[in-house]
Amino acid sequence: MKMYRCRICGETYLGSEAPSHCPFCGAHRESMIAPEEYPAGINDVHLTESERADLEAAVELERSNTRFYLGMAERRDNDTLRSTYKRLARVEAEHCSLFCKLLKIDKPADIAIPGETTGTWEGDIAESLRRETKASALYAEFMARTTSARLAEVFGAVSIVETDHIALDGVAKGYV
Ligand SMILES: [Fe+2]
Ligand SMILES: [Fe+2]
Structure with missing residues (x-):
């Protein structure tokens, strides 16, 4: 058993090898580092107004x-899709x-409350894609406009994760 730490979200992963994607934030394997290499104060960024x-x-x-994905995960007529979008809700949370850590603010109070959906899997997957x-x-x-190396790293990694989610919507369509 080894320990890895995600440079993007800071969560610790336990396993025999580094995962291809962080199970918490979805960042790719290159972000998984040894815990002793995780820099203290990594999220202490002096922010400009624009950042x-x-x-x-x-x-x-x-x-x-x-909240949208939690809403999708409330439907009980397709367990594969319910479970998939529940997972996506956790990644987006x-x-x-x-982002709240970087801003040094508390998480939004209503983040765990399921939001409204379109009402159908087809409609929701199209909305997810959008x-x-x-x-x-x-x-x-x-990422392109920040001057902070840390913010560029975070926005770059999360942008790629959201692109992975576009691909996931494509796969999900096969399960409707
Ligand atoms: Fe992560
Ligand atoms: Fe996403």
Whole structure:
């Protein structure tokens, strides 16, 4: 058994080898490091006004997406899709926590309350695709304009995770 720590979300993973994707935030294997290599104060970033605004937009986006996926996970007519989108809700909630840590604020109070969905799996998967496409592009934009190496690392990694979620929606369509 080995210990790994995710440079992006800071969570610890226990296993015989590093996972291909962090099970908490979805960051790719290259972000999994030995715990002793995890830098203390990694999220102590001095934020500019523009970086603060971008992080606040990121918190709002992840809050909304978490609640949307919790709403999808309330439906009981397709256990595979229910479980898949419950997992996605947890990943987006982890992103929200990470952005809140960087802002040094508490998590939104309503993040665990299921939100409204379109009412059908087809409609919800199309809505998920729209949300993930928007998130991936937005974080790429935030990465391009920050001067902080830490924020560039975080926005870059999370943008890739949201792109992975676009691919996941494609797979999910096969289970409707
Ligand atoms: Fe992670
Ligand atoms: Fe996502």
